[in-house]
Amino acid sequence: MWNSRVITPALALVTVLASASLVIAQPASSPDATDAGKAVYKRANCFGCHKWHGNGGGGYGGDALSLRKTELTRDQIVETIACGRPGTGMPYFARGSYDTSKCYEMSRQDVASQIPPEGGTFLRAPDIEAVADYVLVHIKGKGDPNHDECVAFFGSTSRVCDIHKVQPASSSSSPPSAGTAK
């Protein structure tokens, strides 16, 4: 363990240098403090129901709520991820929810048949906070999904974002969303 402590400053320096060179080469790729949260959003399959853009929507799995339109605070988002939503398909992602730690002041016995499903992966507290911060910075309160946001999520190796490209004004009767072509 002492070993890692010793090399940490060196690693940090390398990271800073690498980031600096990236910033110079390509301003759009500047490091994002919520990248870890985005990784959790993917790993825990949040996008399987809420979609990459967070709007959720109906479909075969029922209605996943829109994280763009959510009015939940950071604490409430953290709690919802840890505990799920009783009586809905929103799973709980913290190990021990309703057992070693109560959720919404309820034990497993209290919540009974309304217990939400168990998440496909368990997240630790820092993971849950990271994904909550990702939702707050990149999803909550945003308007229609745009091309930049899509590419930021998927990268540019797939055609998945093509429909969000801004159309030339003449070919579109409705004004394009907030996205700007680069």
Next chain:
Amino acid sequence: MPSHVKLSLKSVLLATTAVAASCAVLPARAADEVTQERLLGSEKEAGNWLHHHKNYSATRFSSLKEINKENVKNLKVAWTMHLGGVEGGGIWTHGGLEGTPIVENGMIYVTDGWGSVYKIDARGGKGVLLWKMDPKTDHDWAGAVACCGVDNRGVALWGDLVISHTLDGRLIATNKETGQVAWQRQVADPDKGEVITAAPLIVKNTAITGVAGAEYGIRGWIAATDLTSQKEVWRTYTIPGKGEPGSETWKDDNNAAAAGGGSTWVTGSYDPATDTIIWGVGNPGPDWDNQYRPGDNLYTDSSLGLDASTGKIKWHYQHTPNDPYDYDSVAENVLVDIPAPNGQVRKLALEADRNGFAYAIDRTNGKFIWALPFVNKVTWTKGLDPESGRPVEYDSKNPVQRYNASVTPHRENKVADICPGNMGGKNWPPTAYNPDLKLWYIPVIESCNRITVEESTKDKLKPREFWTGGGPSQPFKITGSVTAIDVTSGKIAGKLETPFPNLGGMLATPDLVFTGQPSGEVMALDAKSLQKLWEFNTGGGVNAPPMTFSVDGKQYVAILVGLGGAWDKWFIDSTPELKRIQPGSMLYVFAL
């Protein structure tokens, strides 16, 4: 680097490419060329399995009988092969296997969920992978608009080519010998929510393609591609354009028809006597808000008879007009000839519909002959009119149908429990038909589920977003059965209840039927009594139909194993025990 060095390097590379190219176009041995004559006479090649549904009539019946009810108890694993394609993409965490292997002269062709094609040499009692063609499917582009899983149901053969589809909408021709892609063409457009999961049907030098996407606001179609010119010969929309016959059955002010669904994601059948392709059409969209789209919504939930040369619709038969349940009629139509009371022959098309009724119609004109419920519980209607086959509650004067109103989901009854559930009494897993016993075997989902309606408005319709008008949930346990129907009488001849829904489909041989369970078991049943005679647990989830072939004079039964599809994402709460089934991708081959 001096330029002449570059040039010579380039010429060396070009020369190598030229040699490779000439290898790639070497013709297959003439005996292996697949022609229309061989496809028409596929039953003469008893050891082969040339069509997705075994033959143009889609019976999935093999005359092979080395494995029979006397000795099937000795059936054991001959060999297995791990395949790929388990990875996720879009909204999916993993792929699954739903394909039917195609076998020609000892060579097996299978696909995984992402559309990779594998050629396996099955001679000599073992399986050797000869090549894999990976189409590099765009996972996120396709996977984000695949309603019901990362699925591909297999290939077809033509000339020296293997013809396949990809989830991201391509038709691909691969050289059978080399595994090199000969050509490909984009047939469906995932930007519109269109994807492809069905195997192609080959008719007279054309590949017939069906499309999925009725949950994403597509306007469905069936398309034919000329396999020589690689050009589209025809494309028939399953929802009529403005002014075309049938367009009057879309009575709304929303232009609902333009996004009205009608997908075609199960391979159809072909009647050479009348040059007619018979193909099923899926649900209208939005699935559960039929008030958004008043009218019968032709040709959703219908069986279509199409002129194979032009794609022109010759006839249609609609099962659930103005459907508020998601009761697709995409299922395969099985073409069967039965002696009629007047001494003539009835030319039937059999279809086991998601609405829980099995239908026999006259495949020469689309007229109703008989129907019966094949599931244990139907609640959405009190029954069908014996003359027309229409649900008895159907009212042509009312543009919005309520059927058995107390259980039908609609805007004033937003939470409703329906039986069958929206996966239907039978989904895509294929039936099989024994022409000797005249028994038709249906892989059944015995189910109810709960629908919650969300009112659709035009502004909610967005490209690549769900367009369902609500969604299902699973408060009820779902089981399954194999149900046999005597086609001479139109009555149920037997039913074997199973603990889990049948998500794989059927194979019939002279005195056996084979099927599987999503809990892992592959089983053989007595063709008459449905008594279970043999079972093997694969340790994975069976989500694909069994098939049989022979090579070196020995009979084998093959099945792909790997639970994926819609069930383990959307419907798993109805079968909680299946949550323990792991994703997988494996070919099992059995022999005596």
